Amino acid sequence: MTNVPVEGIAIPEVAHPEPQNNWRKYFSFSTDHKVIGIQYLVTSFVFFLIGGLLSMVIRAELITPQADLIDRTLYNSMFTMHGTIMIFLWIFPSLVGLANYLVPLMIGARDMAFPRLNAAAFWMVPVFGILLMTSYFLPAGTAQAGWWSYPPVSTQNPTDSVITGEFVWILAVAISGVSSIMGAVNFVTTIVRMRAPGMTFFRMPVYVWTVFSAQIIQLAALPALTAGAIMLLFDVAAGTAFFNPDKGGNPVLFQHFFWFYSHPAVYVMVLPIFGVFSEIFPVYSRKPLFGYRVVAVSSLLITTVSVLVWVHHMYASGTPGWMRMLFMATTMLVAVPTGIKVFAWVATIWKGKLRLNTPMLFCLGALIMFVFAGITGVMLASVPIDIHVNNTYFVVGHFHYIVYGTITMGMFAAIYHWFPKMTGRMYYEGLGKLHFALAFIGVNLNFFPMHPLGLQGMLRRVSSYEPEYAFWNVVASIGAFLLGMSTIPFILNMVGAWVQGKPAPDNPWRAIGLEWLVSSPPPVENFEELPVVVSGPYGYGKSDPLVENAAALKEG
Amino acid sequence: MNLKTIVGIGVYVAVLIAASIWVGQQAYGWLPPQASAESMLIDDLFSLFSAIGTFILLGITGLVLYTVFTQSVSRFDTSDGPHMEGNVKLEIFWTAVPLLLVFFLAAYSYQTYQQMAVRGPMDLVHLHHMPGTTPTAYAADLEPEPVEEVEVYAKQWAWSFRYPDTGVVSADLHLPVNKRVRLLMTADDVIHGFYVPAFRLKQDILPKRTTEFEFTPVREGIYRLNDSQFSGTYFAIMTANVVVESPDSYRQWLARAAAQPAVPAENPAYSEYTNKRLKRFGGWKTIAPAPPPLVNALAER
Numbered sequence: 001m002t003n004v005p006v007e008g009i010a011i012p013e014v015a016h017p018e019p020q021n022n023w024r025k026y027f028s029f030s031t032d033h034k035v036i037g038i039q040y041l042v043t044s045f046v047f048f049l050i051g052g053l054l055s056m057v058i059r060a061e062l063i064t065p066q067a068d069l070i071d072r073t074l075y076n077s078m079f080t081m082h083g084t085i086m087i088f089l090w091i092f093p094s095l096v097g098l099a100n101y102l103v104p105l106m107i108g109a110r111d112m113a114f115p116r117l118n119a120a121a122f123w124m125v126p127v128f129g130i131l132l133m134t135s136y137f138l139p140a141g142t143a144q145a146g147w148w149s150y151p152p153v154s155t156q157n158p159t160d161s162v163i164t165g166e167f168v169w170i171l172a173v174a175i176s177g178v179s180s181i182m183g184a185v186n187f188v189t190t191i192v193r194m195r196a197p198g199m200t201f202f203r204m205p206v207y208v209w210t211v212f213s214a215q216i217i218q219l220a221a222l223p224a225l226t227a228g229a230i231m232l233l234f235d236v237a238a239g240t241a242f243f244n245p246d247k248g249g250n251p252v253l254f255q256h257f258f259w260f261y262s263h264p265a266v267y268v269m270v271l272p273i274f275g276v277f278s279e280i281f282p283v284y285s286r287k288p289l290f291g292y293r294v295v296a297v298s299s300l301l302i303t304t305v306s307v308l309v310w311v312h313h314m315y316a317s318g319t320p321g322w323m324r325m326l327f328m329a330t331t332m333l334v335a336v337p338t339g340i341k342v343f344a345w346v347a348t349i350w351k352g353k354l355r356l357n358t359p360m361l362f363c364l365g366a367l368i369m370f371v372f373a374g375i376t377g378v379m380l381a382s383v384p385i386d387i388h389v390n391n392t393y394f395v396v397g398h399f400h401y402i403v404y405g406t407i408t409m410g411m412f413a414a415i416y417h418w419f420p421k422m423t424g425r426m427y428y429e430g431l432g433k434l435h436f437a438l439a440f441i442g443v444n445l446n447f448f449p450m451h452p453l454g455l456q457g458m459l460r461r462v463s464s465y466e467p468e469y470a471f472w473n474v475v476a477s478i479g480a481f482l483l484g485m486s487t488i489p490f491i492l493n494m495v496g497a498w499v500q501g502k503p504a505p506d507n508p509w510r511a512i513g514l515e516w517l518v519s520s521p522p523p524v525e526n527f528e529e530l531p532v533v534v535s536g537p538y539g540y541g542k543s544d545p546l547v548e549n550a551a552a553l554k555e556g
Numbered sequence: 557m558n559l560k561t562i563v564g565i566g567v568y569v570a571v572l573i574a575a576s577i578w579v580g581q582q583a584y585g586w587l588p589p590q591a592s593a594e595s596m597l598i599d600d601l602f603s604l605f606s607a608i609g610t611f612i613l614l615g616i617t618g619l620v621l622y623t624v625f626t627q628s629v630s631r632f633d634t635s636d637g638p639h640m641e642g643n644v645k646l647e648i649f650w651t652a653v654p655l656l657l658v659f660f661l662a663a664y665s666y667q668t669y670q671q672m673a674v675r676g677p678m679d680l681v682h683l684h685h686m687p688g689t690t691p692t693a694y695a696a697d698l699e700p701e702p703v704e705e706v707e708v709y710a711k712q713w714a715w716s717f718r719y720p721d722t723g724v725v726s727a728d729l730h731l732p733v734n735k736r737v738r739l740l741m742t743a744d745d746v747i748h749g750f751y752v753p754a755f756r757l758k759q760d761i762l763p764k765r766t767t768e769f770e771f772t773p774v775r776e777g778i779y780r781l782n783d784s785q786f787s788g789t790y791f792a793i794m795t796a797n798v799v800v801e802s803p804d805s806y807r808q809w810l811a812r813a814a815a816q817p818a819v820p821a822e823n824p825a826y827s828e829y830t831n832k833r834l835k836r837f838g839g840w841k842t843i844a845p846a847p848p849p850l851v852n853a854l855a856e857r
Contacts, residue, residue: 070837070838071834071838072789073840074837074840076791140841144788145786146786153746156788156843158841158843158844245762245763251762285637290641290642290643291641291643292642294642316749316758317747317760318759318765325666325669332662333658340650340651340654346616347640347643349623349624351640352623352627354627355628355629355633356624371616372613375605375609379606379609382661382662382665384601384665384668384756387756387757388587388757388758391749391785455586455602457588457751457753457780457782463792464792464793538641540637540639542639
């Protein structure tokens with residue numbers, strides 16, 4: 001099915017007021033997917049800075065073995081809010097923002113399928129973000145049960161009031177879930193129904209494939225978390241006993257609800273970044289993506305397997321042996337489609353003509369760190385090893401290599417790569433390379449020491465620890481502060497370049513893709529005439545045209 | 557494929573294998589001392605995973621770095637690379653090899669797990685009693701059936717241990733060496749976790765339910781028990797000592813403890829909660845710690 005515009009229907013003026021073409025449009029209820037994309041990206045980046053500041057406090061506390069900097073209640077709130085903000089207010093919204101900007105452009109659509117739903121989904125993000133932040137002003141403080149919020153710890157209430165940090169936290173997470181489901185409906189519909197003429201599934205860029213796979217996971221699994229959160233809300237606020245063992249409830253049930261979504265969630269986060277790698281490596285190696293079809297389809301394989309692995313977070317939770325074995329097997333299977341992708345990227349750059357500018361450097365660094373994280377991930381999948389390192393810093397190190405080393409680095413790569421398209425200006429290459437160098441050293445210095453700490457038995461979420469863990473913690477803290485510093489060149493770069501950077505051409509990287517055929521930044525409806533796609537997305541080294549009406553896409 | 561390429565690949569793989577073997581040997585040194593029979597099995601498994609992981613990580617990193625250092629061109633170079641869209645044989649190869657590898661690793665982990673025969677709750681289908689399974693490790697020189705039963709009580713934020721035969725309650729967990737132990741663990745309030753790094757064993761303790769757990773300590777010494785499942789404000793200081801000693805001194809300790817009256821144990825969480833003089837930033841209202849458990853044998857610090 002393709003989307004053919006209906007001729008001769010006048011759109012009433014009221015529904016589409018003339019969009020303001022200045023900074024004010026970013027504070028309006030705009031339905032343009034490009035404006036919404038930037039809104040998501042900038043909002044989530046602000047929360048990224050807040051979550052980062054919390055992590056600085058955490059690492060400052062952990063630089064000495066004693067709990068001597070902040071009170072233990074405050075420390076517990078720090079890691080709880082750090083995790084919540086980074087996941088629900090940085091990674092999810094920033095990826096949705098990127099996808100919002102790129103997907104319609106890449107498939108040749110004029111906008112998303114449901115523009116108003118899109119805007120509504122975005123405006124929920126600042127709402128629940130600010131809601132979450134207000135819990136700092138409550139008398140009993142914010143939620144302190146970790147981002148898993150396992151009962152009975154999360155349902156314990158030291159105050160007389162029902163409105164506690166935990167209550168607000170659950171509300172915020174539930175609103176986040178609603179927002180994400182709205183986004184998922186929109187993306188899946190857009191990708192299935194709004195493709196330009198000739199844009200078959202196997203002519204879509206892999207980025208679109210991965211967004212598609214990730215948003216299917218959101219549709220399938222998120223309701224479980226929302227249901228779990230609502231039940232927990234009743235337990236917290238109304239005294240029901242879904243998870244309360246004193247009244248016959250089962251706390252392990254919550255763990256199943258939680259991980260049934262929250263493990264697939266990590267694939268929601270990482271799949272679009274796989275897509276970013278698949279877009280960026282071919283451009284800067286001047287070679288087609290190796291094994292395009294297999295890479296594309298392996299995203300859907302990851303989607304399938306992702307909903308079958310959640311119990312690997314609960315090996316030590318009193319899970320019977322047969323269940324431990326079953327989930328060990330399914331979890332290890334994830335390594336196969338992921339491995340296919342990694343080998344394909346390596347084969348893509350092999351014998352290419354590499355141009356090492358900032359996006360490429362970020363992708364190469366992220367690829368290496370992702371391989372490392374994958375290896376520790378397979379270790380964690382193995383039940384006997386996990387019984388030792390479960391809930392230790394080994395796990396924290398593993399997933400920070402994913403969430404920072406892979407996802408956030410990939411996000412930076414994407415922002416640098418599409419910055420000229422989004423703003424019409426070039427970023428500063430020197431500052432970008434400085435950002436990469438600081439971030440790469442910082443990530444490894446910060447998160448590598450967590451592996452030996454975990455193997456030695458240092459548990460996560462502790463506010464004080466035994467003196468024998470001191471050395472690696474000091475190294476990790478120094479790395480963390482370096483990593484915090486690394487965002488400064490990024491901010492300078494983005495703000496400076498957006499205000500006074502060199503004007504960017506339409507296609508500064510000589511990349512192949514529909515988004516590069518329109519002006520930078522693209523006009524409101526993207527395409528003057530819908531593109532008619534005639535070849536695949538990675539024709540580097542050949543000179544086939546991508547569309548048959550390239551000249552007609554742009555105004556003038 | 558000319559001779560030079562084949563030799564190059566051969567040398568590269570040989571270096572990778574050598575590095576992997578070396579890391580596999582080093583891996584034992586990254587872990588705490590091996591104080592339980594199960595820890596040896598887990599360390600062997602971890603060493604194997606580390607060696608294979610090293611091979612993969614160095615292999616891929618080497619290829620990427622080689623490409624970066626030999627294939628980089630100036631930003632102003634407009635030439636293209638060769639138009640290679642894929643290679644079916646290669647793709648089948650790199651799908652099949654990881655698949656076989658993870659099957660092998662899963663099977664090997666499964667075998668290790670059977671030899672450990674760690675018991676958890678809900679153990680209705682315990683693998684150890686199924687026909688056709690391998691016997692438990694070290695069965696030859698160890699008692700096959702659990703001998704020592706100890707009750708473990710966890711509450712916010714203190715451990716206590718009760719010896720059912722004598723009725724002794726202790727703040728430390730004393731265990732005889734080389735004897736299989738069965739712990740009967742219960743929690744009062746929230747989920748706690750029994751974790752001794754030197755034993756490589758971890759098991760959550762669910763409230764209002766008895767969780768059985770078995771292992772065999774094989775090395776005398778004093779080890780640290782931590783709470784491994786986040787349990788609230790004073791989670792970090794909910795620790796206890798595990799004293800593994802010779803059967804003789806274990807019996808003497810039990811006899812001594814049985815003659816002692818029960819007194820409140822030392823409880824770091826309780827003393828921190830009641831000590832208002834701690835100078836730290838911030839602080840919100842918290843769940844009050846449960847009163848310290850009454851024990852016959854105080855902690856030996």
